[in-house]
Structure formats: structure tokens, C-alpha cells
Amino acid sequence: xxxxxxxxxxxxxxxxxxxxxxxxxxxxxxxxxxxxxxxxxxxxxxxxxxxxxxxxxxxxxxxxxxxxxxxxxxxxxxxxxxxxxxxxxxxxxxxxxxxxxxxxxxxxxxxxxxxxxxxxxxxxxxxxxxxxxxxxxxxxxxxxxxxxxxxxxxxxxxxxxxxxxxxxxxxxxxxxxxxxxxxxxxxxxxxxxxxxxxxxxxxxxxxxxxxxxxxxxxxx
Ligand SMILES: Cc1cc2nc3c(=O)[nH]c(=O)nc-3n(C[C@H](O)[C@H](O)[C@H](O)COP(=O)(O)O)c2cc1C
Numbered sequence: 655x656x657x658x659x660x661x662x663x664x665x666x667x668x669x670x671x672x673x674x675x676x677x678x679x680x681x682x683x684x685x686x687x688x689x690x691x692x693x694x695x696x697x698x699x700x701x702x703x704x705x706x707x708x709x710x711x712x713x714x715x716x717x718x719x720x721x722x723x724x725x726x727x728x729x730x731x732x733x734x735x736x737x738x739x740x741x742x743x744x745x746x747x748x749x750x751x752x753x754x755x756x757x758x759x760x761x762x763x764x765x766x767x768x769x770x771x772x773x774x775x776x777x778x779x780x781x782x783x784x785x786x787x788x789x790x791x792x793x794x795x796x797x798x799x800x801x802x803x804x805x806x807x808x809x810x811x812x813x814x815x816x817x818x819x820x821x822x823x824x825x826x827x828x829x830x831x832x833x834x835x836x837x838x839x840x841x842x843x844x845x846x847x848x849x850x851x852x853x854x855x856x857x858x859x860x861x862x863x864x865x866x867x868x869x870x871x872x873x874x
Contacts, residue, residue: 677764677766678768678769680756680769680772681758681766681767681768681769682715682718682758682766682767682769683765683766684715684716684718684719684722684765684766684767685715685716685719686719686765687719687720687722687723687724687727687765688716688719688720688723689723689729692831692834692835693833693834695830697834698830698833698834699830699833700833701833701834702829702830702832702833703833704839704840704841705838705839705840705871705872706782706784706840706867707784707838707871707872707873708784708787708788708789708838708867708869708870708871708872709789709869709870709871709872710787710788710789710869711789711869711870712753712754712789713789713790713868713869713870717835717837718751718767718790719765720831720835721790721792721828721831721832721837721868722749722751722760722762722767722792723737723762724737724827724828724830724831725737725738725749725760725792725824725825725827725828725831726738726747726749726760726762726824727762728762728763734763736762737827738820738823738824738827739820739823740816740820741816741819741820744800744801744816745800746796746797746798746800746801746816746817746820747794747795747796747797747817747820747821747824747863748760748794748795748796748797748860749792749793749794749795749824750770750792750793750795750854751767751790751791751792751793752774752775752776752779752790752791752793753774753776753789753790754774754776754789755769755772755774756769756770756771756772756773756774757769757770757771757773757775757853757854758770770854770855771855773853775850775853775854776788776791778846778849778850778853779791779793779845779850779865779867780842780844780845780846780865780867781844781845781846782842782844784867785842785865785867788867788868788869789868789869789870790867790868790869791865791866791867791868792828792865792866792867792868793845793850793854793862793865794821794824794825794862794863794864794865794866795854795856795860795861795862795863796814796817796820796821796860796861796863797859797860798813798814798817798859798860798861799859801813801816801817803859804859805857805858805859806858807859809858809859809861814861814863817861817863818863818864821863821864825841825864825866828866828868829841832868836871837868837869837870837871838868838869838870838871838872839866839867839868839869840866840867841864841865841866842864842865842866842867843864845862845864845865847861847862850862
């Protein structure tokens with residue numbers, strides 16, 4: 655009896671220790687990002703542009719992996735640095751992803767999309783019509799606790815300046831990936847932040863900066 659109690663306690667402690675990094679059934683394990691190929695840089699720059707009409711076709715998991723690595727993946731494993739710069743390397747940004755199957759957060763180190771919930775909230779990510787039906791909306795969220803702010807503190811515009819710049823780099827990486835792969839995207843400031851943040855379960859110091867819709871071109 656006593657042994658059984660200790661065994662049960664040991665299992666519970668081990669579970670508590672490993673659960674945060676464990677893949678849950680609803681998470682999406684992504685294939686390794688391609689990291690090679692694509693159009694030469696000048697050709698991708700030549701093709702870059704915004705599009706607002708999308709096919710409803712889903713991206714493959716390889717495309718999701720590549721696009722998220724382009725946006726905010728780890729490209730120098732030795733020190734965990736990323737494909738986009740961040741002020742003082744604070745890495746305060748998170749990329750949330752809305753798919754038909756729910757809301758996810760990109761875990762770059764684990765190369766996983768961790769499910770936040772299973773509701774389709776694509777329509778809530780924008781005030782335009784296309785985010786509702788396009789397969790992917792990336793939502794760039796700054797966690798200002800990583801910039802030294804404390805819960806309860808008022809967020810000023812200045813607190814967010816670096817995060818807006820940071821998001822610009824990430825979004826341009828996505829633009830170039832889309833240009834290289836013949837995919838469509840548009841960066842969006844027209845985001846109903848006050849209604850979207852609670853739908854995403856964000857804390858007060860998690861601030862939505864911009865969103866970016868991605869998909870196959872409509873005329874396909
Ligand atoms: C900070 C920022 C916010 C933007 N917000 C929106 C938006 O909410 N909706 C939209 O359709 N396009 C948005 N755009 C895209 C611009 O309209 C687009 O970049 C511009 O018309 C130039 O077109 P191009 O990207 O094809 O060169 C935004 C662009 C930037 C840089």
C-alpha cells in the first residue's frame with residue numbers, strides 16, 4: 655500500500671516535470687524547415703507584393719514549417735538566435751497561428767505548433783473579409799514582460815516601439831518566402847485587437863502588433 659502511494663506520487667511528479675514540453679495530440683509536429691532552395695534574393699524582392707484574394711486550400715505542414723521558420727525560426731542553434739532581429743536579443747515576439755482547426759502558438763525550439771484552443775477564430779483576426787476564409791493568419795504578439803514590464807503596469811507606445819520594428823522584419827521574411835514560393839500574403843494593421851485578445855486568451859502585457867494573412871493565390 656505504502657509502495658503503491660510512493661509509486662503514484664513519483665508518477666505524478668514525473669508528469670508535472672515533463673508535461674510542459676510534451677507534444678499533446680492536438681499539437682502539430684512540424685517537419686524540419688527546408689532552410690535551402692527558393693528563388694534568389696533579388697528575384698524574390700522583384701516578386702514581393704501584397705495580395706488580398708486567397709484560395710481556401712490549406713497549406714501543407716512543410717509550408718507551415720518553412721513559413722514560420724522564415725518568420726521567427728532559430729537559425730543559429732548554438733545560441734538560440736533567430737531569422738529576424740530583436741532589440742537587445744530580447745526575443746519578446748510570439749507568432750500565433752489561426753487555422754480552421756484552431757489557434758496555435760509557434761514553438762520554434764520544438765518546431766511545433768502548440769494548440770491554444772480548437773475554435774476557428776480566423777474571422778476575428780481582421781476587419782476585412784478575406785482573413786475569415788484564407789487558410790492561415792499569423793498574429794504577431796509582443797510579450798512585454800520579456801522587455802521588463804511588470805503585470806499591472808500601463809503599456810505606453812514607447813514600450814511597443816521595438817516590437818513593431820521586430821514585427822516588420824518578421825513580416826518581410828514572410829513576404830519574401832511567399833514571393834519565393836508563389837504564395838500570397840498581406841500584412842495587416844486592421845486588426846480588432848480589443849475583441850481578438852480575449853479570444854486568444856492573452857494576458858494584459860501580451861500586445862497584438864500586426865497580423866499577416868497567408869495562402870495560395872485565388873486564381874489557382
Ligand atoms: C504597417 C502596415 C499595415 C498594413 N495594414 C494593412 C491592412 O490592415 N490591410 C491591408 O489590406 N493591407 C495592409 N497593409 C498593406 C499595404 O496596404 C501595402 O503594403 C501597400 O498597399 C503597398 O502594397 P505592396 O505591399 O503590394 O507593395 C499594411 C502595410 C503596412 C506596412
